[in-house]
Amino acid sequence: DGGITQSPKYLFRKEGQNVTLSCEQNLNHDAMYWYRQDPGQGLRLIYYSQIVNDFQKGDIAEGYSVSREKKESFPLTVTSAQKNPTAFYLCASSSLEGVEETQYFGPGTRLLVL
Amino acid sequence: RKEVEQDPGPFNVPEGATVAFNCTYSNSASQSFFWYRQDCRKEPKLLMSVYSSGNEDGRFTAQLNRASQYISLLIRDSKLSDSATYLCVVNPSNTGKLIFGQGTTLQVKP
Numbered sequence: 001d002g003g004i005t006q007s008p009k010y011l012f013r014k015e016g017q018n019v020t021l022s023c024e025q026n027l028n029h030d031a032m033y034w035y036r037q038d039p040g041q042g043l044r045l046i047y048y049s050q051i052v053n054d055f056q057k058g059d060i061a062e063g064y065s066v067s068r069e070k071k072e073s074f075p076l077t078v079t080s081a082q083k084n085p086t087a088f089y090l091c092a093s094s095s096l097e098g099v100e101e102t103q104y105f106g107p108g109t110r111l112l113v114l
Numbered sequence: 115r116k117e118v119e120q121d122p123g124p125f126n127v128p129e130g131a132t133v134a135f136n137c138t139y140s141n142s143a144s145q146s147f148f149w150y151r152q153d154c155r156k157e158p159k160l161l162m163s164v165y166s167s168g169n170e171d172g173r174f175t176a177q178l179n180r181a182s183q184y185i186s187l188l189i190r191d192s193k194l195s196d197s198a199t200y201l202c203v204v205n206p207s208n209t210g211k212l213i214f215g216q217g218t219t220l221q222v223k224p
Contacts, residue, residue, distance in 0.1 A: 035214075040122070042201065042216040043158070058211070090157055101146060101205055103212060105157035 003027065004106035006091050011111045013078065013085060021076045021109045023091035032074035033092040033103060036060060043090065049074055050096060078111060086113050115140050118204050120215040128223055131192045135218045137202030138184045147178055148203040149187050152217065158201055161187075192222045 004025045013019045023032065031050045035043040045058030049068040063082025068074055074093075078085045088110055092103040120137045127133050139147075147164035162169065164176040164185050175188040185202055202215035 040216070042118075042214040045211060048211065088155075101212070102148065102160055102163065105159070108157050 004091060004093055004104060006089075006106035006109050008109060009107070011109055012114050013111060014114050016080045018077055018079050019111070021078070021089055021091075021111070023074045023076065023106055024072055025074075025093045025106075026072060027093055027095075027104065028071070029093035029104075030071070030096045031094045032068070033094075034058075034064070034066065034074070034076045035090045035092065037088040037090060046076065085111055087111060116215075117141060117206070117213045118202055118215040120202050120218045122216055122218060124219040124221050126221045126223060127192055129192055129194060131222075132188065132190045133192060133220060134189075135187045135200055135202075135220075136184055137186070137215055137218075138182075139202075139204045139206075139213075140183070141204070141206040142180075142183060144183075144204045144206045146205040147176075147185050148205075148212075149174075149176055149185075150201040150203055150214075152199045152201055154198075158214075161200070189220075192220075194222050194224060196220060197222045 007022045033048040034046040037043050044060050046064050047066040049055035055066050055068050065077045090108045091106040094103045117140050149161040150158040151161045152158040162171050164178045168177045173190045177186045199217040199219045201217045204213045
């Protein structure tokens with residue numbers, strides 16, 4: 001089945017700890033995105049990548065880092081510099097061909113701080 | 115002013131009712147528009163793209179008004195299963211960076 005997978009579903013972070021959220025897609029999409037969603041709020045863009053080995057900061061990149069070593073994978077690291085990491089993290093991908101920019105989402109990871 | 119604004123609701127309607135949501139956007143150069151549906155604690159899923167001429171998919175109709183910079187979603191004959199949050203999404207350029215509204219919550223009651 002084609003789609004986007006995220007793991008883990010739930011993740012607990014201790015103070016001062018870096019944690020990495022996984023995102024994999026087999027849709028052959030060029031672009032991948034990371035969003036954060038807080039209760040009652042819209043999605044906010046953290047980082048995005050339109051090509052392997054290249055990525056750009058979104059609106060709230062501070063305290064996060066990413067890599068794009070493979071087309072299929074776009075892991076997000078939440079560093080200890082992110083002081084309020086508790087949120088629902090969503091990964092998405094899209095094809096950049098033509099005018100269709102529909103983004104398809106993975107099931108998300110809920111990050112909680114212990 | 116937010117780039118994409120929606121009335122958060124909640125909209126509480128009985129089964130069978132017709133309900134409409136509006137969304138306004140600030141960037142007049144925006145290129146494409148979408149409605150996504152998000153169930154509680156789940157990921158957003160594409161409901162429909164919004165075309166300049168308007169488009170319909172079963173009980174759902176989307177309209178775009180570029181002059182007034184708003185997008186609407188009409189749901190006819192509401193079902194209990196339509197209960198969800200509806201996200202208005204705008205692509206202000208061709209970068210692939212989408213702007214999401216905060217969502218409008220719909221509760222359909224029996």
